[in-house]
Amino acid sequence: MPLTEFELISRYFDRPVRRDDVALGIGDDAALLRPPPGRELALSTDTLIAGVHFRDDFPPRDIGHRALAVNLSDLAAMGAEPAWAILALTLPAADEQWLDGFSTGFFELADAHHVALVGGNTARGPLNITLAVAGFVPVGMALRRDGARAGDAIYVSGTLGDAGYALENWRTADAATRQRLLRPLPRLALGMALRGVASGAIDISDGFAADLGHILERSRAGARVAVERLPLSPVLHKLDRSVAWRLALSSGDDYELCFTVPPAREGDLSAISARCGCALTRVGEITAGGGLQLLAADGAAITLERAGHRHF
Ligand SMILES: [Mg+2]
Incomplete structure (x- = not known):
């Protein structure tokens, strides 16, 4: 019954x-x-x-x-x-x-x-x-999308693109990479530790470029991101760079945090990283305008064909 x-x-x-x-x-x-x-x-x-x-x-x-x-x-x-x-x-x-x-x-x-x-x-x-x-x-201590200011550094936690890699390569992906898709770990300890330190924050659900874009929109700012600094797992490091960068920039489901930090508070991050047990990587900086600029190591602009997952 x-x-x-x-x-x-x-x-x-x-x-x-x-x-x-x-x-x-x-x-x-x-x-x-x-x-x-x-x-x-x-x-x-x-x-x-x-x-x-x-x-x-x-x-x-x-x-x-x-x-x-x-x-x-x-x-x-x-x-x-x-x-x-x-x-x-x-x-x-x-x-x-x-x-x-x-x-x-x-x-x-x-x-x-x-x-x-x-x-x-x-x-x-x-x-x-x-x-x-x-x-x-x-009261007043929440991390919001609208607090990033020109000159702030942009950081991401963990590594990017693993969940997207697992989704595209389900049959061949190793167990640890599949776990990134099946069992994402919310960065709760990190979020709480960033109170009073980060000027802006978002979780990466739709893809790094799209989610950073939400911070830029709400903060009325632009950003320069050095694409070769995006943190990649060993699995993604072995891929062709254009494939790894596409995954890191635009595949969703990583559930890492992307956050901005005023220069005066960047010194706090190594202790926070150690306490929370996750790598924090500086990938760029907030600019007064100019949209999101993705730059290769030689300074050349990179275009993103697919700027993250769109729901509709
Ligand atoms: Mg979110």
Whole structure:
């Protein structure tokens, strides 16, 4: 007999809550939450659709991880400390094996970051996973897209292009590179460490060039980026440079952070890099205007055929 919505939620999603800022979690018409005083609430939502945002044959445990990870990445980009999540799940059928895998992957990541699932709903239809996540940031300390100024340095965390490489070379990619696509790690510790240091930040979901472009647009600024400085994993280093650069510049799904730092604060970054356990690479600087200039080692301009993923 198929599970009712109530049975499905209680079996797979109603976990004991270990946060004392949750007065009432799953089971009523709405959750009751107690945001801490002196904090702003950072609130974000993202939808994942089967066949659009993930391959149909991804293991459900990875889909559960990924659905939460891409949402938490937006909180990381704001410098927020994650707290709560709400899940709206549309499923073709109440497939218990799928639900078991999905909820396992979801809660593994949720538990690692002390995120409580406090509500949601389920419906029948084509597979669609919509999450809303909430986190806290001290008043006025959020990392925003509109704070970059001419002269600020541009940095990225980790390496770029690996998830795009895995998507294009699924059958031949090694396990570590596939993990970059299946199980992105939201840079939450880095985002929090960059409060008061970074002048602007965004997470790289659509591709480095497109996402840096969002900072430039909101900050009304331009940028010069030295393409040979883009951080590449050993797998991408072995590729033809034009292929590696295309992936690093325009493939999405890396969920690294791209951020800008005033020259006076750049000295803070080596300690932050060590503390957060991730490489931080300076790739260029913000300019007063001129759009996004991509430069080769000899100073020649590089054109980007496909400036990142477009949703529509
Ligand atoms: Mg984002």
